[in-house]
Amino acid sequence: MMSRNCLRAVWVCVASVAGLAAGAGPAGAQSPGPGSRTGQGPHVRVELITDRSVPGPGMRLGLKFDLDPEWHIYWLNPGDSGGPPEVTWSFPPGTMAVGIEWPAPERIDIGGLVNYGYHNEVVLPVPVAVAADVRVPRDFTVRASVRWMACSNLCVPGKADLVMKFPLSAAESSQVAAWKAEIEAARGLVPKPAPASWKASARATGDTFIIDVLTGSREEQAVFFPLELSQVNDSAEQAVTPLAAGIRVALRKSSQLARDPGVLRGILSLPGGRAYTIGAPVR
Amino acid sequence: MKKTTIVAAALALAVAAAPITTHASRVGAPAPDFKGTDSKGKVHNLSDFKGKWVVLEWHNEGCPYVKKHYGGNNMQKLQQQWTAKGVVWLTVLSSAAGQQGYMGPAQADAYFAQKNAAPSAVLLDPSGAIGRLYDAKTTPHMFVINPDGILVYNGAIDDKPTSDQADLATASNYVSAALTEGMAGRPVTTATSRPYGCGIKYAK
Numbered sequence: 220m221m222s223r224n225c226l227r228a229v230w231v232c233v234a235s236v237a238g239l240a241a242g243a244g245p246a247g248a249q250s251p252g253p254g255s256r257t258g259q260g261p262h263v264r265v266e267l268i269t270d271r272s273v274p275g276p277g278m279r280l281g282l283k284f285d286l287d288p289e290w291h292i293y294w295l296n297p298g299d300s301g302g303p304p305e306v307t308w309s310f311p312p313g314t315m316a317v318g319i320e321w322p323a324p325e326r327i328d329i330g331g332l333v334n335y336g337y338h339n340e341v342v343l344p345v346p347v348a349v350a351a352d353v354r355v356p357r358d359f360t361v362r363a364s365v366r367w368m369a370c371s372n373l374c375v376p377g378k379a380d381l382v383m384k385f386p387l388s389a390a391e392s393s394q395v396a397a398w399k400a401e402i403e404a405a406r407g408l409v410p411k412p413a414p415a416s417w418k419a420s421a422r423a424t425g426d427t428f429i430i431d432v433l434t435g436s437r438e439e440q441a442v443f444f445p446l447e448l449s450q451v452n453d454s455a456e457q458a459v460t461p462l463a464a465g466i467r468v469a470l471r472k473s474s475q476l477a478r479d480p481g482v483l484r485g486i487l488s489l490p491g492g493r494a495y496t497i498g499a500p501v502r
Numbered sequence: 503m504k505k506t507t508i509v510a511a512a513l514a515l516a517v518a519a520a521p522i523t524t525h526a527s528r529v530g531a532p533a534p535d536f537k538g539t540d541s542k543g544k545v546h547n548l549s550d551f552k553g554k555w556v557v558l559e560w561h562n563e564g565c566p567y568v569k570k571h572y573g574g575n576n577m578q579k580l581q582q583q584w585t586a587k588g589v590v591w592l593t594v595l596s597s598a599a600g601q602q603g604y605m606g607p608a609q610a611d612a613y614f615a616q617k618n619a620a621p622s623a624v625l626l627d628p629s630g631a632i633g634r635l636y637d638a639k640t641t642p643h644m645f646v647i648n649p650d651g652i653l654v655y656n657g658a659i660d661d662k663p664t665s666d667q668a669d670l671a672t673a674s675n676y677v678s679a680a681l682t683e684g685m686a687g688r689p690v691t692t693a694t695s696r697p698y699g700c701g702i703k704y705a706k
Contacts, residue, residue, distance in 0.1 A: 300700055301700070330601075330706060366664070373700075374665075449695070
């Protein structure tokens with residue numbers, strides 16, 4: 220299972236590689252058996268891809284989902300309903316999946332309730348950590364047991380047990396360049412930390428949070444994706460006001476919010492595919 | 503600059519934000535009263551149940567998360583266990599006509615009998631009025647109301663937000679915990695959680 224910490228910290232999750240002595244990683248039994256890189260469930264095809272022909276430090280895998288039109292899977296915070304894909308990894312000793320680098324999601328309105336997720340095709344990049352004292356064998360097998368929820372207006376769960384074996388077959392090797400490009404493209408959609416010059420702050424007033432993000436220039440549009448569950452009422456409309464040097468977003472509080480958080484964390488998506496992680500102290 | 507602009511914008515927003523209604527389903531506040539018709543045609547008001555513990559359970563038979571709890575006999579056991587202790591358990595169907603989970607009275611009775619379900623009543627809410635009043639998001643979504651009519655729990659049924667029946671064995675049930683603590687006169691430790699499940703198929 221992916222560590223919950225990694226899940227919550229999303230793309231900033233960094234493996235302590237030095238602490239990953241051989242055997243200390245969550246390595247599963249390496250009984251090479253039959254298996255496939257690809258799997259499927261209703262309305263969903265899923266595939267394990269890699270950016271390397273030869274495994275080693277710095278490599279990334281990708282979980283590539285291909286969805287029927289109108290169907291979606293979920294971001295880390297799924298919004299009003301649903302849930303993110305979950306992966307149980309099995310790696311050789313001394314190596315491990317660091318966690319998913321989640322691309323910025325879309326806001327998906329399903330009959331007035333709002334989900335955060337992905338349509339069509341999405342690649343979830345997964346960095347692989349290798350302990351410093353480990354030599355990665357050429358003969359290297361990764362297993363991923365994937366469970367997901369896919370929804371349109373309806374929801375259908377799916378699961379697949381995927382296996383990727385190195386050395387790759389000739390047919391697979393010929394695809395690595397394309398896979399690498401897909402993984403890199405997905406990484407380009409992962410939110411970046413907000414520039415140090417930005418200032419984000421939030422005000423809690425009654426039923427709303429008002430977030431001001433000063434980016435240094437007027438922004439016309441933005442969508443905020445809360446990182447934490449149950450802080451924001453996901454289906455409430457986000458009222459956006461351009462500011463002279465940034466933008467203001469008003470959010471309705473969640474009915475499940477017990478007390479205001481010290482910091483509202485999330486992603487600010489701006490036009491042009493610009494997505495940044497922000498933390499707005501709440502006062 | 504611009505300071506004036508910002509202040510002006512802030513004022514404009516404060517005005518705009520003011521009319522937003524307060525949460526109808528805020529824990530610690532009175533649970534909003536409602537009038538609903540059950541599958542037998544009987545009309546219930548929440549206020550009819552003053553003096554009793556009330557559980558509201560949002561339901562959609564086709565939702566994989568609901569199937570987890572009914573296929574695993576988990577919801578039925580909870581209904582039996584708590585109604586035996588005098589709790590009023592209301593299962594609410596807020597799917598609009600034509601949407602997954604919508605049922606007419608006869609269909610609902612046949613379905614819940616076949617599932618060996620034991621709610622006190624099944625409220626048919628195809629207009630979504632009760633669901634929207636409570637800001638119910640998912641199936642299931644659970645609410646617990648104390649004998650004084652105060653909402654003491656709003657959220658998920660348990661702490662395993664999956665559709666996998668295997669997770670029932672290790673789940674910690676928030677509704678049972680709220681009722682157990684509440685009946686013992688103790689504050690509810692987990693009074694809110696994120697409801698998990700399928701989005702409710704409300705009337706557009």
